[in-house]
Amino acid sequence: MKVVRFICRILLGLVFIFSGFVKGIDPMGSAIKFGEYFSAFHLSFLGNFSLLFSVLLASAEFIIGIALLLGLRMKIASWAVFLFMSFFTLLTLILALTNPVSDCGCFGDAIKLTNWQTFLKNVILMVPVMVVFLERNKFSVRYKPLGEWVTLGILFTGILLVIRYCYFYLPIMDFLPYRTGTNIPKAMEIPEGAPQDEYKTILYYQKDGVTKEFTLENYPWQDSTWKWVDTKTVLIKKGYQPPIHDFRFTDQEGNDITDLVLYDTRYVFLLISPNVQKANTAGIMQAKSLADLCHGGNCAFYALTASPFSEIRNFTEKNNPGFPFYHADETTLQTMIRSNPGLMLIKDGTIIAKWSYREFPEVERLKNDILGYAVTYYREKRESLTKTILILTLLLTLAVIKILQLNFDRRD
Structure with a gap:
């Protein structure tokens, strides 16, 4: 035992x-x-x-x-x-x-x-x-x-x-599906032969005041005494769903701009704020200099939010960020990055880097080499994090050993 x-x-x-x-x-x-x-x-x-x-x-x-x-x-x-x-x-x-x-x-x-x-x-x-x-x-x-x-x-x-x-x-x-290195268009593809959603159609017919359910196989199409009332479609088996399946952005007129973002050959910066009312305002305003940099044509900049356009208008009038907001699904934006606001850099549909608003990139350093800055940032961050984890693990191990084996008597 x-x-x-x-x-x-x-x-x-x-x-x-x-x-x-x-x-x-x-x-x-x-x-x-x-x-x-x-x-x-x-x-x-x-x-x-x-x-x-x-x-x-x-x-x-x-x-x-x-x-x-x-x-x-x-x-x-x-x-x-x-x-x-x-x-x-x-x-x-x-x-x-x-x-x-x-x-x-x-x-x-x-x-x-x-x-x-x-x-x-x-x-x-x-x-x-x-x-x-x-x-x-x-x-x-x-x-x-x-x-x-x-x-x-x-x-x-x-x-x-x-x-x-x-x-x-x-x-x-x-x-998350939007991790660094992910190619978004590929992550949206459905493989050939993948299972499809299966639905069941339910037909409601009424006769003599009694309503009954029928399927497409047994509904009384030859009996005119039955009167159609309603039709419902029910999902009975979920098919294959790609890792990214809800990547879609629109402007204030409802025009889809998703392809402009995905297939732009330049570097594309996405400022992501699921809810502008709950966002760190200073973080959004910090992105203004980045938007100004992209106006020069070397890169593109889009601000994305799920907030209603009325809230966007109020935020814009109050803070004057200097760039428009485009609309997206809130869950999608929350999945893209765990920061409000956050920043994502993509090129040819591939995610290159992600930043919390507490560590947005310095515009001056981006002017010369955007990719170089992103690579250097991730290398330095990974090296720093690795060193920190190793040091903390070592100190923690030594502390535990010291506490358990040296500072306190063992019991039989």
């Missing part, structure tokens, strides 16, 4: 760490998912707390996973994982039955699961959860409580710092 306890503890620890981490590196994505759930369950008043719930959920999952993986505070960790999984197993059953939101978001955008798949996953995980919970008193306590609490506190602080960085800038790992 000791081996079974060990396997169950490690398995749950890894699952919870992964789940918490992928949510933590995309806090805005998790906040958007919470907002969808709140709207579906008519709890819109909680919408302003979506980001808070996102941070709490990600950090809680991560620290529970760490506690299980390292065997720290096992009685508390056992109760935490039992209560956590019991609640979410019941919740996912409700979601599977009602299907208010198609994707549960339990693994962020890293792994997409339907509500029924999520429920089945939770049912399977409840097996090791029950093993850990029922055997919670048999896990050995190797270190003093203070050492374990300090270790968990350090790791909790670490995941909060990661979440903070990804919120203020952009996710350190991008699982």
